[in-house]
Amino acid sequence: MKLPEAANFIEQIINEELEAGKFESRGNKLQVRFPPEPNGYPHIGHVKAMCINFGVKEKYGAKLNLRMDDTNPAKEDYEYVNSIIDAIKWLGFEYDKLVFASDYYDRLYEIAEKYIKDGVAYVCDLSAAEITATRGTLTEAGTPSPYRERSAEENLKLFREMKAGVYPDGAKVLRAKIDMSSPNLNMRDPVIYRIAHVTHYRTGDKWCIYPMYDFAHPVSDAIEGITHSLCSLEFENHRPLYNWFVEKAGFPEPRPRQIEFARLNISNTLMSKRYLKKLVDEGVVRGWDDPRMPTIAGIKNRGVPPEALKKFCADVGVAKAYSVVNQAQLDSCIRDELNADAERAMAVINPLKLTITNYSGEEELLFDKNPAKENCGVRNIKFTGSVYIDKDDFSLNPPPKYKRLQKGGTVRLKGAYIVRCDEVKLDKNGEAEELLCTYFPETRSGSTAESQIKAKGVIQWVDAKYGVDAEFRQYESLLTDEKYPDQDYAERINYNSEKCFKGKAEPYLYESENGKAFQLMRTGYYKKSQDGGLLLSEIVSLKDNFNK
């Protein structure tokens, strides 16, 4: 994986350190980590973090640990660690080691005792509410805890009792003794350990005290010999604390360095594990891998190739400015990959019978599997003169510049013949029910014969006898009740499959920037999903319209 080009600011930092000889003591070997918390399925935002970290690995020949940041047993589970591993594999990334923060619980505990012995940590009996109340505000200093000056001996005794399960949840915490009047609230004696009598998915009931992120993360980095700890912007304020914990733990130079970058946001796309989990829990979607979800599993189920996601991240770049990338940018990457890769097929969503009155018998027509690729091979499609076309490809009241079929007009059935619509049978609602057409033998696809007959448009079709019915999965909009607004023909879709389809489908719905819903279908190239549904190329948007 190429590091996104725009990750220049990270590379600059690393290059400068390298030049200054910061890592000579370790043979200039760098080490990074990808540290998700296994509390949900990874989403496309994680892909960016992966691309950055795996990009550094690639560029500098660094080692990369996949580390499950599992320090909050209440939320974590193996299901999620598996989802993370699956996602990484699917994307084609390779990590050097799989590690767990929970692997370090013993070591972390020892370091906490060291803090106590060194007089930089203390056991505090204040309640959570009291700690909040004494932390001060953005403009006022906090007030020191009355337990702040306990002796090392007493602290050690108390802390060991906490570990032994003597106290109930919330009764005591271990706190770092830093500076209650620091302008950086994170430095106002943050909690290092809390009591939680919760079964951990890996360590079971061995522990009833669990380390906090602010402590566990930097120390885990140091334990692993991480040189660069890349994380998102919201941790900038934590960096002094990060450094404090590593330094007080006594790790020698070179110590890990935290570098922050802006996380990924995509327009109209919900990118918060918390809300995604809510959708799953409330049954709004079928699961974390529902194709409407922006999770990697969901995107995969929509037929998006992993390369498209990587290209997207590379295109979008890495910087520190808060940003929201247009979905169109992602769509473009997906189209790009599928165009080069996906085999083509014809599909009809809303069938309209088209009968050629002067055709008899049947024949086989050849189609390139993928015109965008050389030596893509061909597929044969049978043609009997009786086909279905899409209702959208015929108009009783054609607008100006209409290129498809209308009464008395001509159109080319893709890969077959030009046909002229002679007669339109209407149903009782006045809608077209069947088209009776004449075909022109000399216009057969590939024929070099001259013909006076021309057609402006080319439409897809499915043979009435040999076409295959396909099960189209229908999705309800997650966004709004407004369905089926006007759709331009340019939004026509091409499905990809070995076979032809006919059938019906309700398209995805999508929320536009003006809040109106429109169909998700676009011209493009689509792959078939693993569960047989047809896939569309867009990230479905989830409107943030439920209670928070």
Added chain:
RNA sequence: UGGGGUGUCGCCAAGCGGUAAGGCACGGGAUUUUGAUUCCCGCAUUCGUAGGUUCAAAUCCUGCCACCCCAGCCA
């Protein structure tokens, strides 16, 4: 009103004192049996803003302005 960050085309984003890359989107044209693809061409005299330094500034200095993050015993 404390601290930490960020502001370059509609959306991302390069740029690091020498006279504004690229992608997406968009517009125009050519080819085309997918209104797709491909292919050309166009798209910031200007870098949040006001000053200053300099032969020369998006890049350095100063003052403003805007937005984001921080008061979980979440990560």
